[in-house]
Amino acid sequence: MNPDPRVTELDSPSNEIVQNSDDQEPELDPLLVWAPSGRRLISGLLGLNVVLLGAALVAGEAFNPAGLKHHEPQVFMLLLLGVSLVWLLWYLLWARRQPDICPHKDHHAGGITVTVVLMLFAAFSLLLYICRIGYLISMRDCKPALFLFTTEYELIFPLQTYLLWAHSKDCIHRHKIITRSGLMLILSADLLLWLNAVTEDTIHAEIELEKEDSLIPRLLPGAANSTLCQCSASAACLTFRKAIEVLYPFNMEYYLMAGCMIYVMWKNVGRRVSPDHHHVAQKLTLHIVYEGGVIFGLVFGGLVLAAGVTVFILYQVWVGQKQLRLTAFLIFYGYHLGVMPVMSLCCLAGMLVHRLERRANEGGHNPTRSLDVLLLVAAALGQLALSYFSLVAALAVGTEGPLGSLDLSYSLLSLLELILQNIFIIEGLHRKKVTAPIQEERNTDISLLEGSTPTAAQEHDGKKPWTKQALKEICAFLILSNIMLWVIPAFGVHPQFENGLGKQFFGFSAWFVLVNLGQPLSVFYRMHSVGALMELLITA
Structure with missing residues (x-):
């Protein structure tokens, strides 16, 4: 069934058939005979x-x-x-x-x-x-x-x-x-x-x-x-x-x-x-976030954005100057080493909330949902591969200097953050959604590949449980953080190529291909994560 x-x-x-208008014997598509x-x-x-x-x-x-x-x-x-x-x-x-x-x-x-x-x-x-x-x-x-x-x-x-x-x-x-x-x-x-x-x-x-x-x-x-x-x-x-x-x-x-x-x-x-599968689109606006009462996630996420924009501008200006080049790398690594542990902790907290909610997993097969999850995992392979190759290069070249130690720490934290965020998002995407009454059912275009998801049911007592509020705060913070981690590499900040460690160990041509293969996938992963996290925010 x-x-x-x-x-x-x-x-x-x-099933490759053409139905006639009288619902009689189905006739084969002539092309399929050959x-x-x-x-x-x-x-x-x-x-x-x-x-x-x-x-x-x-x-x-x-x-x-x-x-x-x-x-x-x-x-x-x-x-x-x-x-x-x-x-x-x-x-x-x-x-x-x-x-x-x-x-x-x-x-x-x-x-x-x-x-x-x-x-x-x-x-x-x-x-x-x-x-x-x-x-x-x-x-x-x-x-x-x-x-x-x-x-x-x-x-x-x-x-x-x-x-x-x-x-x-x-x-x-x-x-x-x-x-x-x-x-x-x-x-x-x-x-x-x-x-x-x-x-x-x-x-x-x-x-x-x-x-x-x-x-x-x-x-x-x-x-x-x-x-x-x-x-x-x-x-x-x-x-x-x-x-x-x-x-x-x-x-x-x-x-x-x-x-x-x-x-x-x-x-x-x-x-x-089926014709009864109607769709009512509702644009995602800040009004939804405002109604949800999301405060801390927006505030701390806004701080991450503001600091990220500052780091991005300073890096672009200083990395081309010989006397300030090391400082540019230091602020880049310092920013990420400060943000990624907080994101990892948020993902751990979100996974704990998922356990406390004990919501059933979604049944049936949805090709678009399966593709969403597949792309999330596949795109993460870009940053995972870069992290592992950078880790090997840092260990081989040596970590005596500041760049070697920072690159090694950055690689390890990237691995941890990506793994925890993937688990948090995938668990959330597979949880069964709570459908609203028919007269209030609305769909929201938020997922990167999937255009709609049902909104959560209204609480009968008018109050939102703390687990729902916690998930919204976590998702809001992770959305803003992923946006900033998307902007930085998307606009040309590539310290893995410019710091010289990977080139020194793997060689220019091999390292260039590795970075050029991993960076776009990493950028795609951050963008795809934003779409998935938006869906989790709305359906929390």
Whole structure:
């Protein structure tokens, strides 16, 4: 028996049918007669092969760029982006206008929070592409023209933002094989563009070579000739390059978030939702927090924000000055070593409150909820990996100096805080929600991937129990703290790359890839945690 009678999946081979209007014998979809059976088999295999081939090409360019003489990775990406854009235009201009193509909507997908953040990241990505075009034009004597052509294609690709904004809730019931294949191609393109951004170290290598001229032959053999065409002599080129350095984390976050939403659309192809599954959206406002009486969490969280903004500004100003560079690292590490233990204690307190409430776990299967939890755990792997690698580097290089000791302490506290926060959030997400009376039932768009959750029931005596109030205070503090821990790395503060310990032990190229892989995932984790904590705050 389906645990939720309102929702049924039509993705199994036996359910890939088309019902006639008279509710008589179901007739098979003609396309399926010529297609292999299985849930999403064709599109899944297509996406797997595209991603593996693209990853091999990207890895080849990263580790042996001279071996790919015909710019095979760029050509492959051009073809993939071209085919993806063709499907995108086909769906937006023709397919979506067909009658009954989307008879159902998944109101758990595409919440207002994730949509607004996605559009913000898309705007930053467009600005990045414009700056990259300016940079490539300034460096046209040294950069292949194909790079400029690929960037222009990427400039068009955020057209998928409109698809996700307008159609992320669609449960498409026609042209299923073509639709799933098209969505899987877009998902593959997002993943490969993200992977390419992770491994692309040309600009950062150029900056490193300018900082350490004496290390050019050792860091990057054969790069001596490339320094002749660096953009340090042009103010416009330097401006474009600095803008790329600041904006590229947002571009990585855009690909990750867009890929997640495309995946939800792909899962929803053929899904059926009962008409009585209505949805009433209510925007999350400060009025909800005000009604909840949250005071201490907002006050202490506000202090964390104010201190974080100060640390962020001072770090950005001082880290580029040789005499103040050590001070910049000290204030960065000091801030985090002060905030993360408090966050860990809050998570422990929240876990204790969960035990005292003894609320039952939520039953049934919710694909969007499962993806939320999976993304929370997977994104945490970025910071966890960085912490472990930094820990090894600090132990190997030595902790006699202040930076080694601080980096080791920071790595250990990061591990503790991430593990405890994940346990607290996941336990809260899986607790059974208390539904309100029908006349007062309201849904709130708060989760990063899930657009709605029921609000808690009103207390009959008009008083809120202390456990509910404690959870609200804890969630409010953790939300503001995670926002600040998101802002600091998102806007270019990367002490793990700049303090030199990891580069000294692992080498420039390997450490750059590790940091570029871990930092965007860490930023995505903080942002995703904010969405999940908002949900816990409202449903406490």
